[in-house]
Amino acid sequence: MQKWIYIGGGVALAGAAAYFFLKPSPEAMLEEQWAMLDRYCVDCHNDAERTADLSFEGRDPADVHANPGVWEEVLRKLKIDAMPPREEPQPEDAMAARFMAGLEGTLDAMAAANPYAAGNKVHRLNRAEYSNAIRDLLGVKADLSSLLPSDGGDFGFDNIAEVLRTSPLLLERYLTVALRVADMAVGNPEAAVTATAYRIPFELTQDKHLEGMPLGTRGGTSVTHTFPADGEYVLSGRLVRGVEEGLFGVEGHDRPHEFLILVDGNVVFSAEVGGPELHELSVTEGINVAQDAVNAAMTSPPIPITAGPHEVAFTWRERAPHEQNAWEPGLRASLEAHNPSGMPRLEDGVIEGPYKVTGVSDTPSRERIFVCQPQSAAEEPACAERILTSLARRAFRRPIDRTDVEASLAFYDDAREAGGDFDDGIRAAVSRMLVSPWFLFRVEADSPDVPPGANHRISDFELASRLSFFLWSSIPDDELLSLAEKGELRNAGTLESQVRRMLADSRSDAMIENFVGQWLQLRNLESRVRPDFLLYPDFDDNLRKAFRRETEMLFANVLREGRPVHELVTADYTFVNERLARHYGMKGVYGSRFRKVEVKDPNRYGLFGHGSLLALTSVSSRTSPIIRGKFIQTEFWNNPPPAPPADVPALEESAPKDRPSTVREQLELHRANPACAACHNNIDPVGFALENFDVDGSWRDKTREGLDIDSAGILLDGTPVNGPVELRAALLADPELFASTVTEKMMIYALGRGLAPGDMPVVRQIVRNAAEHDYSLVSIVLGIVDSYPFQHRKNSGPGAEATIAQTRE
Template sequence: MSYAGCGPARCHPAAGPDRTRQHPERLSPGSKASSTRPGLAQPDPGRPAIHRLNRVEYANAIRDLFDLDVDVHALLPADDEQDGFDNIAEVLSVSPTLIERYLSAAQRISRLVVGYQGLRPVAETYPVHGTLVQDEAMSLDLPLGSRGGIAIEHNFPVDGEYIIRVTLRKQEYGYARGMGQPHELDLRLDGVRLDTFTVGREWEHGQLPPMGYAGKFEQVYDGNSFPEWERYALNADTGLEIRTTVTGGRHQIGVAFDRRSALPEGILPLPDDRSSYSYGQDEMQDRNPAVSGIEIVGPYDPSGAATLPSRSKLFVCQPTGAPDKPDNNDETACARTMLSTLARRAYRRPATEDDVETLLAFYEEGRAEGSFDAGIQAAVERLLVDPEFLFRIETDPKGVAPDTSYRIGDLELASRLSFFLWSSIPDDELLDLAARDQLREPAVPDRQVRRMLADPRSRALVENFGGQWLQLRKLRNAAPDTATYTAFDENLRDAMRRETELFLEHELREDRPLVNLLQADYTFANERLARHYGIADVYGPHFRRVTYPDETRGGLLGHASLLTITSYANRTSPVVRGKWLLENILGTPPPPPPPNVPSLRNAGEEAVPATMRERLAQHRTNAVCASCHNTIDPLGFALESYDAIGRFRTTNGGARRSTPASRSTRRAR
């Protein structure tokens, strides 16, 4: 049965042993794959809506204009979504509050770009998730032989002094973990050690209690409320900081422990002079200390901005006059050159005389109140709130009658292409071709798409389009019941997400057949994920391509990330998985359920079958329910060989599964 109005025999070509060889539809722009859906042969494109840049596009545009990374989540509010996507023009509305945030963001960014010397010290924090296990190496950006910690990229706004502070993970009562023995903690800037700290001690009278320790004291210890070890555990990360001079621009900060296994910590007996004492998890060892985050505070005593990458990107010329004797004509000419170059990239088209004159007026106003840099900063601030930058506006060409379809121009095509593949503005090469009307010449589109996919910026296609199409972004909020699924932790969550992103990136860049998305016999895994899948001989935190040892997995449908987001916290859901397949893979979403449909009853209730298959069969005896579930349920049951965190299984709740999952008998290689 098909609620979509076409049965499988009509909607899909018959599968055969050489289906992949006969129809190698690929991901390249030259694909000629056809569709039998009505209306697609001669589609009505409609009128494109004015498209505001969403947060990701805004941040990427700033990065590509100025070589400057900004925390867009702190600058702008979240975007509205439609059908799971946050780049739908019709829902990207503009409110007075959003306009105020754009104005504030423009001021902040323009100051960062020119290296404004009046910046006040601010604190930025890079937290580590509280449940991320730090018993192994965490990143290839950290030294070989290290354990735990974090490596981050931070943009230092100007040359100056900065405080870099490390915080340690603590349990809910504020005690730092793993303080029963000393551990060496290295702090590095761009791979160079800044300092080494020692955390933890060898205690003379026994070791610290386990991580669930919760003590309450009413007695006084020699005039002190806390014994020495407890006072240390409460303040173990005090002093884990360094004040150092850093040049402006992007730098890597890394902090990690020297690799050393913690010894098991004992449990202290109840002292006679304590009124109460309890353990929350006295069976668990405190194990190793862990990093909670990095905080960077500054700048203090700003000393310049000449090394800023953003200045190099913006200041394509320098006025020749001395600061105390400026040459106004030369400064204006230089400003014109800088602003016309910038406007061309920001507006995604050749800058007009009016564009440049508008920006020059703001430059002159800023220059009159300060320096040449102040004038440029004022002009950049004005550009960043210009509708030509904030919106993707496509205007009708001259001479086209209303309501008439027309072929979009090369500049519009370049913009659409770059925002699809990069979620950002066109680069100079793409813009030059479009400005010369050469983007549609033979072989040019194909060559440009391949070039753009090879560029690191194409990761945006995976993270944004792929993350929203497959609903991979939901993984960050997935919360499997850790009492049922004890193997799930933040390390596994990160590995799940990274696997799917790397797989999609590989398929796109290597131009693999579309069918490979479902039938590939390989994936990308690190040691943590390989252990989860039962793949042997994979060691270390780095991801590499691995071949599945058998046919229990294949393609995207075997990825633990997607199997987790289509499950409930404590069990799988054939209905959720079947609906996800219809919506996201087959493109035939089921209609919404009718009102007042009762939910499935739980196993164990009176007259309720024990297995999910039997319960859903009972549910389908209602004709209204069956109209959708006859299509949804079989697809969902095909994935029941995987549990709620994507592990392969042959039993469910102790009972052997009645029907194994359907798996392809052919793999694309």
């Protein structure tokens, strides 16, 4: 909203008008400073050399209108002081500022006169969105990722419409998943007997209580398992087996440990594992005989369990701690594959069944599906149509007529004609609905009121879908659909209130998990973070999971509490449990629960001090300033370095052979080659600033060889930094820089596409508006939702624009 302030009658207004008329236009400012390019840039960027495949020769201000992608990149490089290189002559600050202001204003004016919207018409749900949609539609919570192939990705995210293609094989997979989901949702008294194993990572330490497990237990795992029918099920646990040396926890115990299986918090089976008898059996008869005895002891008799989701825990009864003043191998929480002594550890929990089926009880999913119950055969067709119409409105995310459910009704009729009962018909119809293109794809219609290639505003139902898949990675709920149906979603204040409601809902955890997991690569923690066990013997899966949880909780706090986006890197607090606090050297934190705590060491403030990012940007046996520098440059400065040449030698080849050396010394020898120095002079100083953090994110002042660590360096713009505190200050010297980076990343995620040059003025406007709200992260989210690209699309037609990322390549 514009606000006018009148001071002293019309004097202030007249002064403002005079300033408006005297201030040059952006185009005039740009033309006035255009000679800056000839003086400071053309020496490298000319027709002969074409450095970075770019020449400014023969260009004039009109070229900004013809090639906005080139000039958006020029503007970005100037804003981060990446150009001209610091060893070259530099323009005066005032000249550079006026050139950037003129260029930015010209680009923004172009975008205002001709706003940009993309034309993606069909957008397949990715695996995460599909699973969440199943959960919110049918109430079925299941990990479907193992049943569907990886989605791939582009621009750093896996929800990019252009790469979410389909194939006959993928459609077959969807059909298989739909049949399984329909069984879980409706229940199936004829379900085949199956065995489902829930694997526990080998690196998980199981000597203490784990978050989410029943109190009074240690180790193990807890899962939500959907039982297909009322019947009997056999539950069992299996111990970790070492490398031919035996089962963990079988030998060396003077008294056994108690294995527990709980269903919905109630113990349904227990067994003793370990003790003198089992030790003797393992020693005298061998590991295979002992394993058979242990497996039999840890397998329950058939246990009656009703259909539907139940929490099943496989764990150990916790013992009271006692002082350990002698070496007792039986109390070790060993992670060594060759040493099975210590406490018994679970490798997996197994659920097998159903046996002796008695029917299907009411479940949360059935209550959601069966909005009516026929009292006679004559009522069944009408009830079936009512059930499927209700489901289709939420599944297809728009108004429904009978033609939308005809395919599902045909499957219902076929199942009934084959001799099935009412439930069989609904189960078949639900499976058909789950492979409908209207469910698997987000489809946005062209407008008949505008020509091909022209922009139009998307419908309220399409906006509701964009909003829910952005913030929830799932389908709209009834409240969103009702507002869309009434045409009220865009009413003043309504859209903002819906965004705030959705962010407060636990379903927005999916946005935090998926956006942060890909922007900061937290999804790769399990596959990439595996420190050398001999060098880092205390690293375990508990710590790895705590790393991820800490970073996700910080982002969630900044988002939901309306905090500035810069707090992601300046936060003097964090979220830890006992395991993570002990790793960071924090005192007074006990138990598996995560809680907010004060961070007293400024080096540990914000994301630069999070073990997740520090471990991800290391290799197994040493830190990597190259990986860390590239990561920070790309994800925080939004200035990705070019790809390295294919023949780069390993860093270790640069190490002196006659004495220990630091990674920094090896890198300095490595970049003595001028071809290497061009990139490493920009990447390495950022990584050096974080060199005091070891592979596992712990702080160190010296290397393991006792060598001093030097974290000093000079950044791309000439700023000297020494350590994480100064690196953080350099990043935030221009508050718009980091806010713009986060906005651009989040906008890619929200739109499901790469950004084009025409999107960049929108990014800048969102950041300017956010600045009025202290750059709060929630104001950035609101700005994206309120933006032209989010609420508009282009009618299908020829032509496709290059994205900003493709321009950078």
